[in-house]
Amino acid sequence: MKALVYNGPRDVAVLDVPDAKIEKPTDVLVRITSTNICGSDLHMYEGRTDMESGRILGHENLGEVVEVGKAVERIKVGDRICLPFNVACGFCENCERGLTGYCLTVNPGTAGGAYGFAGMGPYEGGQAEYLRVPFGDFNCLVLPPDAEDKENDYVMLADIFPTGYHAVELAGLQPGETIVIYGAGPVGLMAAHSAMIRGASKVIVVDTHKDRLALADKLGAITVDNVEQEGVERILELTHGMGADCGCECTGYQCCNQKGHEVPNLTMNNLVKTVKATGGIGVIGVFIPEDPGAKDELAKKGQMAFDFGHFWFKGQKIRTGQANVKAYNRRLCKLIEADRAKPSMIISHELPLEQAAEGYKNFDARKQGWTKVVLKPGQP
Numbered sequence: 001m002k003a004l005v006y007n008g009p010r011d012v013a014v015l016d017v018p019d020a021k022i023e024k025p026t027d028v029l030v031r032i033t034s035t036n037i038c039g040s041d042l043h044m045y046e047g048r049t050d051m052e053s054g055r056i057l058g059h060e061n062l063g064e065v066v067e068v069g070k071a072v073e074r075i076k077v078g079d080r081i082c083l084p085f086n087v088a089c090g091f092c093e094n095c096e097r098g099l100t101g102y103c104l105t106v107n108p109g110t111a112g113g114a115y116g117f118a119g120m121g122p123y124e125g126g127q128a129e130y131l132r133v134p135f136g137d138f139n140c141l142v143l144p145p146d147a148e149d150k151e152n153d154y155v156m157l158a159d160i161f162p163t164g165y166h167a168v169e170l171a172g173l174q175p176g177e178t179i180v181i182y183g184a185g186p187v188g189l190m191a192a193h194s195a196m197i198r199g200a201s202k203v204i205v206v207d208t209h210k211d212r213l214a215l216a217d218k219l220g221a222i223t224v225d226n227v228e229q230e231g232v233e234r235i236l237e238l239t240h241g242m243g244a245d246c247g248c249e250c251t252g253y254q255c256c257n258q259k260g261h262e263v264p265n266l267t268m269n270n271l272v273k274t275v276k277a278t279g280g281i282g283v284i285g286v287f288i289p290e291d292p293g294a295k296d297e298l299a300k301k302g303q304m305a306f307d308f309g310h311f312w313f314k315g316q317k318i319r320t321g322q323a324n325v326k327a328y329n330r331r332l333c334k335l336i337e338a339d340r341a342k343p344s345m346i347i348s349h350e351l352p353l354e355q356a357a358e359g360y361k362n363f364d365a366r367k368q369g370w371t372k373v374v375l376k377p378g379q380p
């Protein structure tokens with residue numbers, strides 16, 4: 001089959017690789033029809049993780065079931081399904097509690113597995129013609145009858161829509177409250193969409209990319225085009241000097257200053273400044289335990305100069321981590337089916353799998369107009 005293979009930093013290519021196949025009786029085999037490029041793929045693409053060369057990328061996957069293992073009961077050949085980016089067992093202590101992003105079975109020695117991901121187990125990615133899905137009965141979300149018509153919406157259930165929703169959940173947003181979101185990438189935009197759906201009175205989105213901010217505006221957010229002190233002051237002005245009721249970090253360890261230079265503690269310290277006293281901060285932007293590629297000495301060790309005194313004084317709360325996609329995807333799916341959510345509105349490019357390398361290059365450059373890329377294996 002054809003698949004997008006990671007060869008090394010900024011070097012990916014579509015190659016012929018051995019076909020994905022059923023390996024265990026609980027597996028499902030899926031023919032992938034939509035698979036997105038994510039901001040998380042870019043950490044690997046840029047060589048800022050320990051991703052092994054030769055592996056297939058892709059954790060935002062949707063397709064049609066073509067074969068099921070002998071022990072699979074619920075999922076049938078022909079079902080159109082979307083897969084959470086997390087690979088989970090469904091029966092461990094964490095899965096039982098709905099924390100499928102921290103499954104204890106699928107990646108022994110640590111918590112949490114994912115398709116095509118550094119440090120998240122041996123699972124190949126779905127930027128390919130076929131994908132092997134472990135624990136198929138548990139992991140597959142069977143899509144409604146309009147699955148094909150709304151495929152570009154439903155594929156966002158694999159990651160960014162539930163992840164944006166999770167950011168808002170971690171921040172603790174209540175109806176009528178205000179929220180500030182750092183990052184207008186796909187995840188930040190989905191956090192803004194989720195906050196509107198959850199009844200925020202004011203959603204403020206911060207970034208430096210005008211095309212991305214324009215989408216935030218379309219979603220009903222107020223935009224702030226400055227990630228430094230000027231932006232902080234603007235947010236305080238918009239929130240009567242108090243700061244927003246809560247805030248989200250949707251950028252991660254590669255966050256930048258106004259000139260585009262990495263300053264790893266910028267978003268976290270700005271959140272402390274722009275969220276009100278006692279407010280919650282939800283951090284779904286990725287931060288990693290070691291970042292040898294960082295320029296900053298602390299960041300190399302996964303640390304940052306965090307404004308803890310200010311944070312403590314304000315009595316704020318921080319919650320972090322991978323999104324547990326299964327905790328939300330079924331209900332967010334119903335919002336799409338009912339036309340109450342339209343996550344596909346951020347898609348800028350649909351490309352055949354063969355053009356994946358071009359998609360990576362442009363999305364990685366945050367090139368104007370490249371806001372979200374969906375790859376379509378099997379389409380010319």
Ligand SMILES: NC(=O)c1ccc[n+]([C@@H]2O[C@H](COP(=O)([O-])OP(=O)(O)OC[C@H]3O[C@@H](n4cnc5c(N)ncnc54)[C@H](O)[C@@H]3O)[C@@H](O)[C@H]2O)c1
Nearest residue numbers: 039040183185186187227251252255256284285286322323
């Ligand atoms: N926790 C999870 O489960 C989960 C899931 C998916 C993605 N992620 C992570 O979420 C983050 C965002 O993903 P994405 O796909 O939207 O990525 P992206 O890189 O496309 O978007 C990040 C955005 O942040 C902006 N930004 C940079 N510095 C900033 C600053 N100082 N202030 C405000 N905005 C700033 C960038 O201009 C960019 O538009 C990444 O770290 C990704 O790995 C986490």
Ligand SMILES: [Zn+2]
Nearest residue numbers: 038040060159
């Ligand atoms: Zn993703």
Ligand SMILES: [Zn+2]
Nearest residue numbers: 089092095103
């Ligand atoms: Zn589990």
